[in-house]
Amino acid sequence: MAVSPNKVQDRKEDLTDFSHVGPDTLSGRYLRHFWHPVHRSQDLRAGQAITTRLLGEEFTLYRGQSGTVHMVGGRCAHRGTQLSTGWVEEDCIRCFYHGWKYDGDGRCVEQPAEDEGFARKVSVDGHPVHEYLGLIFAYVGEGTPPPMPHFRFMEEFDESKAFRITEKFTKGYNYRHGMENSVDPVHVAFVHRNSEYRGLPGCPSVEAEETDYGLKLRSIRPHGSIRITQWQMPTILYIKQGPRDPAETAWRDFLLWRKPVDDESFVELSASLVYMPEGERQRFLHSNEAMMANDPAPELGMKALRNEIHTDDITDLQLAVNVQDYVAQYGQGTFYDRSGERLGRSDVGVILLRKLYARELTALAEGRPLTSWKTFEPEATTGL
Numbered sequence: 001m002a003v004s005p006n007k008v009q010d011r012k013e014d015l016t017d018f019s020h021v022g023p024d025t026l027s028g029r030y031l032r033h034f035w036h037p038v039h040r041s042q043d044l045r046a047g048q049a050i051t052t053r054l055l056g057e058e059f060t061l062y063r064g065q066s067g068t069v070h071m072v073g074g075r076c077a078h079r080g081t082q083l084s085t086g087w088v089e090e091d092c093i094r095c096f097y098h099g100w101k102y103d104g105d106g107r108c109v110e111q112p113a114e115d116e117g118f119a120r121k122v123s124v125d126g127h128p129v130h131e132y133l134g135l136i137f138a139y140v141g142e143g144t145p146p147p148m149p150h151f152r153f154m155e156e157f158d159e160s161k162a163f164r165i166t167e168k169f170t171k172g173y174n175y176r177h178g179m180e181n182s183v184d185p186v187h188v189a190f191v192h193r194n195s196e197y198r199g200l201p202g203c204p205s206v207e208a209e210e211t212d213y214g215l216k217l218r219s220i221r222p223h224g225s226i227r228i229t230q231w232q233m234p235t236i237l238y239i240k241q242g243p244r245d246p247a248e249t250a251w252r253d254f255l256l257w258r259k260p261v262d263d264e265s266f267v268e269l270s271a272s273l274v275y276m277p278e279g280e281r282q283r284f285l286h287s288n289e290a291m292m293a294n295d296p297a298p299e300l301g302m303k304a305l306r307n308e309i310h311t312d313d314i315t316d317l318q319l320a321v322n323v324q325d326y327v328a329q330y331g332q333g334t335f336y337d338r339s340g341e342r343l344g345r346s347d348v349g350v351i352l353l354r355k356l357y358a359r360e361l362t363a364l365a366e367g368r369p370l371t372s373w374k375t376f377e378p379e380a381t382t383g384l
């Protein structure tokens with residue numbers, strides 16, 4: 001059968017496009033082969049249920065009274081109301097509407113107004129969850145989940161020098177903008193030139209190399225220093241991040257996941273080692289949590305995009321960095337058609353990331369095995 005040029009074009013776009021995250025898209029199916037963070041552990045107390053969205057789907061995340069976290073489908077199997085509005089009872093959740101009760105695997109175990117025997121024919125989806133480094137991870141793909149990547153350097157460290165924090169920032173644009181920004185070190189020289197990243201002087205030349213975990217970048221600055229960025233497929237960034245608080249004694253170890261919520265929003269969930277004397281930590285944590293709870297970055301970013309302010313006007317270092325990245329990425333639009341881009345040699349990181357995705361998406365489309373990515377050993381450097 002003849003294939004029309006349009007058909008070929010459609011196919012090509014599908015194989016290189018990892019912007020879409022829904023269950024009916026190729027990249028959405030690819031992303032479902034991995035664990036993704038859905039929430040911070042500290043933000044879900046025992047007995048609490050919330051609705052969380054991941055990869056364009058809705059789920060009910062709850063912590064049983066035992067402390068164990070469970071994730072089941074977002075809607076009740078009876079008449080579809082939002083399950084998270086109900087009640088957590090031990091390790092089960094009871095629906096708000098007519099009281100059907102589900103266990104942590106999504107099996108219906110009680111229906112107060114129904115005959116015995118009906119419940120065992122009813123279930124909602126149940127999904128594996130895992131708490132690690134202060135974050136809750138979930139697997140929403142088919143079959144047995146892959147091993148959860150473990151990062152030993154984040155587990156074992158000198159607690160007199162550093163402590164671990166988690167951070168969460170919600171973004172109102174496609175997750176791929178954020179990912180490609182992470183493998184684009186040249187942006188630092190412009191987007192962050194008035195911030196603490198002044199510790200990274202000059203416009204770097206960039207080298208990118210494929211690794212068994214994804215890719216590694218070297219940003220070589222005019223004075224000869226080299227900064228290393230590590231990227232683990234499909235969504236994990238590891239980098240050294242400059243101090244944002246005066247009490248920090250060294251650059252942070254920053255490990256970031258992007259949780260794609262849907263095609264037009266994502267959440268950055270990270271675990272960091274912050275190097276700081278013990279006496280400063282409570283103060284820092286308090287102000288950091290307050291900043292996240294009322295993150296002014298999106299509003300300031302929108303003001304900058306409307307040209308009402310310039311990011312150079314923001315004096316708070318941590319806030320400035322967040323607004324600067326927001327402006328550069330949201331400046332590309334909520335969802336961005338990349339077909340008109342003009343990439344140059346400094347875009348090697350973006351080009352390599354796209355190549356890895358295209359190769360994996362092609363393998364998935366053709367039914368061939370996917371790459372089994374390793375977990376990286378930390379090499380990231382400040383480049384100072």
Ligand code: FES
Nearest residue numbers: 076078079095098
């Ligand atoms: S909708 Fe949940 S019990 Fe009726």
Ligand SMILES: [Fe+2]
Nearest residue numbers: 187191192325
């Ligand atoms: Fe940035």
